[in-house]
Each structure stands twice: as structure tokens, then as C-alpha cells.
Amino acid sequence: MFQRIKSYLSVSSALLLLVTAGCKKGTFDINTPNPNQPSSVSPQFQLSAALTASAYASFNASGYTEFANLYMGYWAFSGDYGGYGTTATYNLNNGSYTGNWDYVYNTILVNYxxxxxxxxxxVKQANFFGVAEIMEAFHFQRLVDEYNNIPYTQALQGGIVNYPKYDDGKTVYAGILKQIDSGIAAIQGAPADAVSLPSKYDVMFGGDMDMWVKFANTVKLRIVMNLTQTDEATTKAELNGLGTGDFLGVGEDAAINPGYSNANAQQQNPFWGSVGFTPSNSQTGNHQFYRANAYAVNFYSNHNDPRLNAFYDTTSDGQVHGRVFGSQNGAEHNTVISAIGSGVLQSPSQNAYILPAFESLFLQAEAAQRGYISGTASALYKSAVEESFRILGIDDAKTAADTYMTQSDAVTNYSLAGDKITFLVTQEWAALNMFDPVTSWNNWKRLKVPATLPVSIYPGTTAPHIPIRLIYPQSEYTANTANANAQGTVDIINGKIFWMP
Incomplete structure (x- = not known):
């Protein structure tokens, strides 16, 4: 099927050109500067190119986050297509989702x-230096969370170190926390005559350096919350002195938009272009291929959650219907199983939210509940849900969210919940649907929440739970053979990311 080919091939040269090119709001020129001559690119153009590439890797579902949306109970495969047994049976290989490695190393991190x-x-370029340090940390975290040991200390030194060694995940985490501190220090210590980030090239925060510092602190928060079960001392130390005002708050989304439009497929928002519609308003193949997962549909339905109709479309009977992941029921055609909804597919020019405010607020709520930062967990939870409703375009979002949270339901009402951590992380899972399924995946690996997350029912599936990690891509076994082979046999089911209990 063309769908499967699209999902597993590396990013095409055309797409590489798109996301490595300089762009600015309003023009979105995909041809200048030449990505093959990075030394000739000024920092402002290289920044816009790098940020646009970050959005692509974070929000293009096909070949990047598809597996996490499927495994975390958000998506199921269409009953009208086949050829997805490798993913549905958890038999991932070194050709599965390789963009998460190849594209991130070879395009994104090279730019930063x-x-x-x-x-x-x-020193006059301190703001550019600081932002690049922060964004490198952002991507290196995800690489560790997906692969565990990765090249870090010797990475990105082509021509000097062509066969970089692999560092253990713990070493990388320590390094990226220092990078974040370095980035923040550079921004905050920039001299008065430092070059400002031009707003039209800083396609995430428009040159607002205070927002960059908040984003950096939020990335740090996300990193150290993964350590809660194995290295709480580091979590506490890294968050010492930080409070709610130091992180992304209400309305403060980390959202990238270089000028997305419907002018052509290359200029569309990456999520819209991947699983939404073509410029002529036809459904993309992936829009037909990915369907609502029955697990998520049942959760939202059982708890009177109006986000159900934002995450998923209704079918001809006016209802939302999901499909069990791995189902081979031949009657489950697209006419009776819901597609991705208008709350996450709002327009081809929509923002790419690489760290939305609601995710920051959920992180803060858990940290406050654990006593790591100042703040009230219940209030942060309330703000997080309100922000989730807001970003999905729910009618009268604040009132609808407050109604949802004040039900007589221990799954939605903080005051009625027994285990507050499980409660908060369950609600975070409910909000992260299609926004950041990898963080949901990390939370499951860390806490086994949601505890009821189902295993694929595809024939031949024997795994007791969803995969823990991805396999290094074939490119590493070919080009960095000795170092890749030194990692031994990768066990995606029983292996662990270093921070897992």
C-alpha cells in the first residue's frame, strides 16, 4: 500500500529542502538559503530553518509520531487498508520510524x-547561541527517550569525528541540563548591544527572550520529571528555586509558525499536511488511514468529555466511533469509524504546538503535587484543562472545562481523586492526544499510566505490553557500524530507557 511506503521511507529530498530552508512569516521561501551550504547562512535564516524543521519532526505524524499515537491509545489503523502488521504486532525493525533519528541528527541538530x-x-550573538543550546537539548532529550544510548559528546563533528561513540542516556541527560543552563545564562547575560532575534525569523516566540527562558525552564522540567522514579535527588536539585512563574503559563504556547498557508502542500502546517487535507481540500491518504482508537473514545465518552468531538469526527449517525488497535474486523470501514477531528485539524495555517501551555501546566501540577516546586496542584490542574479546551477550540472553553472538572467523578474532579499523581498523569494523557504522544509514552514508561492501556489484538501479537523504545536505524549500522553494534541486541519490549524504574 502507498500508505505504508510513505510511513517507513526516510524523508524525501523535497521535504528536506522545505524544512531546512530559510523562511519568514509571510514569505515562507523554501529555496533560500541553500541547505547544502550552511556556512554561508546567517544565524537569523538558519534559526528560522531550524525551528521550522523542529516543528516538522514534532508535528508531522507520518513516520515520526505515528507509533506513539497508535501505541498510546489515540489512533487505530483503518479497516479499509492493510500492510501495517509490523507496527500492529510490535515487530519494529531498523527501518521503522527512522526519521526520528536520521532527520533529527542530519538536519535539525546540524542546523542548531x-x-x-x-x-x-x-557575545553580541548571545541570543542566537542561547536559543540553539536550548533547542539542541529539546531534541537530544527526545532521542534519549526513544533510543536510550545515543551519540552526544562526539556528535555533530563531521570531518573531525566521523564515527561518534554512543553515550549512555544518563550522561546525555546531564549534558543537556547543562546546555539548558548555558542557554539561559547566555540570554540573560547578553549585553545591551547584543543582536536581537528578528521577530520574523524567530518563528516561535517572535524575538521575546523572556519567553525563551520560560520555554527553557519548561523543557528542563519535562526532562527531570522523567527522573522521578529513579533519581529524585536530581529532579529536586534542578528545580530548586523555580516556581510557577518560571515556566510557560496560561496562553503561553511554544508554537512554531513560519507562515503556514494552503498555497501548496509544502507550505501547509505539517500535521495538517500529513493527516489532514490537500490544498484542493481532498483527504490525504493518512487522513483516511488513521482512525479513532476505541480506548480513547471510550475514555472521553465515559467521562462526559466534550473534547471527544474535537479529537475525532462523527460518522454518518452523528456519533464518534473508535476501533480497537489491531482489530481485523472487516466490517469496520471508514464509514463507521471516526476520522481525526476538527479540533486538531483546524486549518492549514494553524500553529505547530511543540510544547503547548497545557502540557507545561500539567508538568507543573505533578511537580507541585510532589513538592518539587511552589504552586498549588489543584489550581495548576484546573488551568491545564482549561488550556486544553481552549487550544482545541471548544465552545465557551473555560466554562466547559470547569463543568468537566466539577463532575462527581474521581477521574475528572481533583478533590475526589485518591492517588493524585495517577489522576494528574491520566488527565495529562487525555489532553496530549495528537499534541505530544511521545510524552504520554514516556509517562506510561515511567508510571504505567494509563494502567489499562491495551495491547494490540492483531493476530500473532505476543508482547505483554507496548514497546519501550525504537531500534537504531539502518543508517547507523551502515555508517557507524562499530559503535552501533557495540550497543548489543536492542530489545524494544523488555529493554529500558535509563530513567525507567
């Missing part, structure tokens, strides 16, 4: 490292 190299010795 280029900014770091060109700005580290010029």
Missing part, C-alpha cells in the same frame, strides 16, 4: 549546531 559554532565566540 551551526548556530552554536558561529555564535559561541561573539
Amino acid at each position: 549546531q551551526g548556530i552554536i559554532n558561529s555564535s559561541r565566540k561573539d
Whole structure:
């Protein structure tokens, strides 16, 4: 099927050109500068290219986050297509979802490292240096969470170190926490005559350096919350002195938009272009291929959650229907199983939310509940849900969210919940649907929440639970053979990311 080919191939050269090119709001020029000559690119153009690439990798579902949306109970495969047994039976291989490695290392991190190299010795470029340090940490975290040991200390040194060693995940986490501190220090210590980030090239925060610092602290929060079960001392130390005002708050989404439009497929928002509609308003193949998962549909339905109709479309009977992941029921055609909904597919020009405010608030709520930061967990939870409703375009979002949270339901009402941590992380899972399924995956690996997350029912599935990690891509076994082979046999079911209990 063309669907499967699209999902498993590396990013095409056309897409590489799109996301490595310079772009600015209003023009979105995909041809300048030349991505094959990064040394000739000024920091402002390279920044816009790198941020646009970050959005692509974070929000293009096909080949990147597809597996997490499927495994975390958000998506199921269409009953009208076949050829997805590798994913449905958890038999991932070194050709599965390789963009998470190849594209991130070869395009995204190369761009940010280029900014770091060109700005580290010029104090007037401190803002560019700081942002690049923060964004490198953002992507290296995800690589560890997906693969565990990865090249880090010797990475991104092509021509000097062509076969980088693999560092253990714990070493990388320690390094990226230092990178975040370095980035924050650079921004906050920038001299008065430092070059400002041009708003039209800073396609995430429009040159607002205070927002960059909040984002950096939020990325740090997300990193150290993964350590709660194995290295709580580091979590507490890294968050010492930080409070709710230091993180992304209400209305403060980390959202990238270089000028997305419907002018052509290359200029559309990456999520819309991947699983939404073409410029002529035809359904993309992936829009037909990914359907509502019965697990999520039942959760939202059982708890009177109006987000159900934002995450998923209704079928001809006016209801939302899901499909069990791995089902082979031949009667479950697209006419009776719901598609991805208008709350997450709002327009081809919509923002790419790489760290929405509601995710930050849920992280803060758990941290406050554990006593790591100042703040009231119940109030942070309330704000998080309100922000989730807001970003999905729910009518009268605040009132609807408050009604949802004041039900006589221990799953939605904080005051009625027994285990507050499980409660908060369950609600975070409910909000992260299609926004950040990898963080949901991490929470499941860390806490086994949701505890009822089902295993695929596809014939031949024998795994007791969903996979823990991805396998290194074939490119590593070919080009960095000795170092990749030194990692031994990768066990995606029983292996662990270093921070797992």
C-alpha cells in the first residue's frame, strides 16, 4: 500500500529542502538559503530553518509520531487498508520510524549546531547561541527517550569525528541540563548591544527572550520529571528555586509558525499536511488511514468529555466511533469509524504546538503535587484543562472545562481523586492526544499510566505490553557500524530507557 511506503521511507529530498530552508512569516521561501551550504547562512535564516524543521519532526505524524499515537491509545489503523502488521504486532525493525533519528541528527541538530559554532565566540550573538543550546537539548532529550544510548559528546563533528561513540542516556541527560543552563545564562547575560532575534525569523516566540527562558525552564522540567522514579535527588536539585512563574503559563504556547498557508502542500502546517487535507481540500491518504482508537473514545465518552468531538469526527449517525488497535474486523470501514477531528485539524495555517501551555501546566501540577516546586496542584490542574479546551477550540472553553472538572467523578474532579499523581498523569494523557504522544509514552514508561492501556489484538501479537523504545536505524549500522553494534541486541519490549524504574 502507498500508505505504508510513505510511513517507513526516510524523508524525501523535497521535504528536506522545505524544512531546512530559510523562511519568514509571510514569505515562507523554501529555496533560500541553500541547505547544502550552511556556512554561508546567517544565524537569523538558519534559526528560522531550524525551528521550522523542529516543528516538522514534532508535528508531522507520518513516520515520526505515528507509533506513539497508535501505541498510546489515540489512533487505530483503518479497516479499509492493510500492510501495517509490523507496527500492529510490535515487530519494529531498523527501518521503522527512522526519521526520528536520521532527520533529527542530519538536519535539525546540524542546523542548531551551526548556530552554536558561529555564535559561541561573539557575545553580541548571545541570543542566537542561547536559543540553539536550548533547542539542541529539546531534541537530544527526545532521542534519549526513544533510543536510550545515543551519540552526544562526539556528535555533530563531521570531518573531525566521523564515527561518534554512543553515550549512555544518563550522561546525555546531564549534558543537556547543562546546555539548558548555558542557554539561559547566555540570554540573560547578553549585553545591551547584543543582536536581537528578528521577530520574523524567530518563528516561535517572535524575538521575546523572556519567553525563551520560560520555554527553557519548561523543557528542563519535562526532562527531570522523567527522573522521578529513579533519581529524585536530581529532579529536586534542578528545580530548586523555580516556581510557577518560571515556566510557560496560561496562553503561553511554544508554537512554531513560519507562515503556514494552503498555497501548496509544502507550505501547509505539517500535521495538517500529513493527516489532514490537500490544498484542493481532498483527504490525504493518512487522513483516511488513521482512525479513532476505541480506548480513547471510550475514555472521553465515559467521562462526559466534550473534547471527544474535537479529537475525532462523527460518522454518518452523528456519533464518534473508535476501533480497537489491531482489530481485523472487516466490517469496520471508514464509514463507521471516526476520522481525526476538527479540533486538531483546524486549518492549514494553524500553529505547530511543540510544547503547548497545557502540557507545561500539567508538568507543573505533578511537580507541585510532589513538592518539587511552589504552586498549588489543584489550581495548576484546573488551568491545564482549561488550556486544553481552549487550544482545541471548544465552545465557551473555560466554562466547559470547569463543568468537566466539577463532575462527581474521581477521574475528572481533583478533590475526589485518591492517588493524585495517577489522576494528574491520566488527565495529562487525555489532553496530549495528537499534541505530544511521545510524552504520554514516556509517562506510561515511567508510571504505567494509563494502567489499562491495551495491547494490540492483531493476530500473532505476543508482547505483554507496548514497546519501550525504537531500534537504531539502518543508517547507523551502515555508517557507524562499530559503535552501533557495540550497543548489543536492542530489545524494544523488555529493554529500558535509563530513567525507567
